[in-house]
Amino acid sequence: MNEALTIDGLTVDFGGFKAVDGFTTVVQKGELRVILGPNGAGKTTLMDLVSGKTASTQGSVHLFGENITNRPEHIIARHGIGRKFQIPSVFRDLTVRQNLEVAASGEPGVFRNLRLHMVAEDRARVEDVIAMTRLEPVLDTVAGELSHGQMQWLELGMLITQQAKVILLDEPTAGMTHAETFRTAEIINEMKGSHTILVVEHDMAFVRKIAERITVMQMGKLLAEGPMEKIETDPKVREAYLGSGGIH
Ligand SMILES: Nc1ncnc2c1ncn2[C@@H]1O[C@H](COP(=O)(O)OP(=O)(O)OP(=O)(O)O)[C@@H](O)[C@H]1O
Secondary structure, three states: OOEEEEEEEEEEEEOOEEEEEEEEEEEEOOOEEEEEOOOOOOHHHHHHHHHOOOOOOEEEEEEOOEEOOOOOHHHHHHHOEEEOOOOOOOOOOOEHHHHHHHHHHOOOOOOOOHHHHOOHHHHHHHHHHHHHHOOHHHOOOEHHHOOHHHHHHHHHHHHHHOOOOEEEEEOOOOOOOHHHHHHHHHHHHHHEOOEEEEEEOOOHHHHHHHOOEEEEEEOOEEEEEEEHHHHHOOHHHHHHHOOOOOOO
16 A cells, blocks of 8 residues: 555535635655645645544545544544644653653653663664664753754654654744754655655745655645646746745
């Protein structure tokens, strides 16, 4: 099964206003999909519908063929939709390594002698994630003392450690310095192929560094979909961004 996330005719009607309106797309396994769109286009609401934070009024969402439409948020999370910021996943009083070990064990609350109980496979995954997220220098730092960027990478690392099947990232570089944004692009580029990721992002410099296939939303609907070159020259997209400074 190569279709990781299948969104079909998804709609939410807020008392007559459809923030997401008949939206359809298919995200393949291992794909990195960027969702663009002017302010109020419905990008965050789409993430809310997929993750179960908001219930849809029409349409469906399937995760690797399984119908997850309007299931409770924690059940959708258990099925493998990992959303950053959705559930506070970082324990501020634990070190970076301990946080990753908790994520690997899948049993928050079991902190003592955690490493002894970890199976080899989980331990290997934690090591992979440490390398991927560049968290090696701060492994023994308690999470509460991390910089903003490091905290974001730890949260991302925990989603990977938990083996989320599809990772949803809403503006992952918000509040980051230029250097942190650059590093985040590197991390996401390394995740390509082995993880399925949906990213909502406004920072076009960042999007250009990571983009493969792009979906543009406007007024809750799908406006355009394709590679960056095609999207940037699409007259419909240019028109949608008129007045907001354009895609740049
Ligand atoms: N619970 C709600 N009830 C009514 N309207 C809502 C609700 N949630 C979102 N909206 C409206 O739906 C529209 C889409 O909002 P959304 O936050 O999804 O857009 P967005 O594309 O993420 O925008 P931005 O890029 O500014 O974050 C907005 O007009 C918003 O005011």
